[in-house]
Amino acid sequence: MEVLDAAAVRAGLDPVELVAALREVFAGDEVTVPERTLQSIGSDSSATLLLKPAWGLHGLLGVKVATHHPANGSLGLPSIHATYLLLDEATGAPVAVLDGTELTRWRTAAASALAADHLAREDVGEHLLVGAGNVAASIPACYAAVRDIRRTRVWARDAGRAAALVERLRTEGYAADVAPDLRAAVRAADVITTATSATSPLVLGRDVRPGTHVDLVGSFLPDMVEADEELMTAARIVVDAPEARHTAGELAGPLARGTLTESDVTTSLADVVAGRAAGRTASEQITAFVSVGTAAEDLAAAALVLRSRPST
Template sequence: MELLDAARVRALLDPRALVEALRGAFADPGELVVPPRGHHRIDDALEATLLVMPAWQREHWLGVKVVGHYPHNGSRGLPVIHGSYLLADATTGAPVAVLDGGELTRWRTAAASALAADLLAPQEVREHLVVGAGNVAAVVPHCYAAVRDVGRTRVWARDPDRAADLVRRWQDEGVEADVAPDLRAAVRTADVVTTATSSTRPLVLAEDVRPGTHVDLVGGFTPVMAEADEALVTGASLFVDVLEALHEAGDLTQPLAHGRLTPADVRGTLADLAARRHTGRVSAQEVTVFKSVGTALEDLVAAGLVWEAHRAALGGGR
């Protein structure tokens, strides 16, 4: 069994290939099985959460991700997410590799959002606003580049220094980018808004979102987390990655509890979009919202892709 650390995972993950692999898996999962994930509170004072996410596909791969989410780690200069992914042969159960779970998570999260944006975002994206400057936010432009020719990427974060650091990294990586000093003003001019935070209060408000904007809510995955106000979620064309988002994400559980949203208001899932069971955006003036909480399907696809690239680089087979 081999260990693929964060640097190795990053070197092997091609964002375009990952988006397309996810497109195929969501459109036609075949015999892929995704049991409910374990969701456990580790420490109330730290607001820390443990997620255990298994998935497998007959005669292919079996995998499980164990990840800790520590929202206050940013103030310590540490990643918010730490995790490991165990990949095994589904036919024999033999483990083949342990992959860095944090690196895998951030890339598959951004790639899934880019896949949704391919059917929900405007065709012309002159300005993409990223809210948050953490590890997931850092790779959003690279995944969006697989589906849109983005003019400029902007970032807003509570800590202006972190936003400035991220812009410098993006510029070094060839991304046209700058810091958005005023969040609400930046939302008003954006064609696409991606939030990747652990916020428990709305950051993106309906009154600031222009007609035709696509809003991509990545960060919140517990009932206390909410990155958009209820008016935006209930007034837009709403899509989710998986239906579990309805009872996991505060962006949805809160308006559901207040009677302002019903499950029937969800237009479709990422599987519906990928399989073209739903056409996605239907007008240039439509505001679309994609709310994701993540699924083990994405982890399994990404881990399998990384492992196969690793073996190919070594000149070996599966």
């Protein structure tokens, strides 16, 4: 059994190939994805354990064990840690253990890029990243696989972290700068990606221009909210997984209050990629991708890492 650390996982996940692998998975129906298991852990009720299995791809079965500790930022640690166990589907024999944190950040970014390929306008120029963590850092490389972004702007509550990410993106060859004023940056953006653990809205519908695509990847619990109700009721919504409707705060709250109905949130990324539903339908349309992370993405990414390993 191989043990693949973060560096090995990163080396096996070319963004173009990863977006293509996710496109293939979302367009097909061979992967089985049971409902995830979610449990509060320890004395800190804000800490969460997630178990996410999937199987049916290249003869593999995978299980991700992930934890979410919102207070980790104050310790200089990522809020999400994960380990991924890859098994032979036919026998159950272990094949590899992968760094699930690295796997998660890249498959999340690639899923956002895949959604943007169907939902963002072709002529987008300015991309706003709200958040400066590991997922945000992976977004530009994956978006570059589907759109020609001219400038990336970064806003974070911690201005120092925003500046550090900008410097990192510049060294990677991206035109990037800090957005000191979030609302002004939202008004100027063609695409907005939020990757935070926010529990109150950061992106307000009143500030989002017609034609903007909003990519919401941070919220995966009902009390996590990155965009307000005004935006969600104005946007064409696409979800990556059925449970997003009731676990992402941007949808769970409006659905409970009746400002959104189930028919407003029935379009999945799989429907769009497979051609069963339209993506963007008008240039002035506001679109929103609500991503809570489906286990099919993890399995596709892990399988890609395994296939990229040099033969011995």
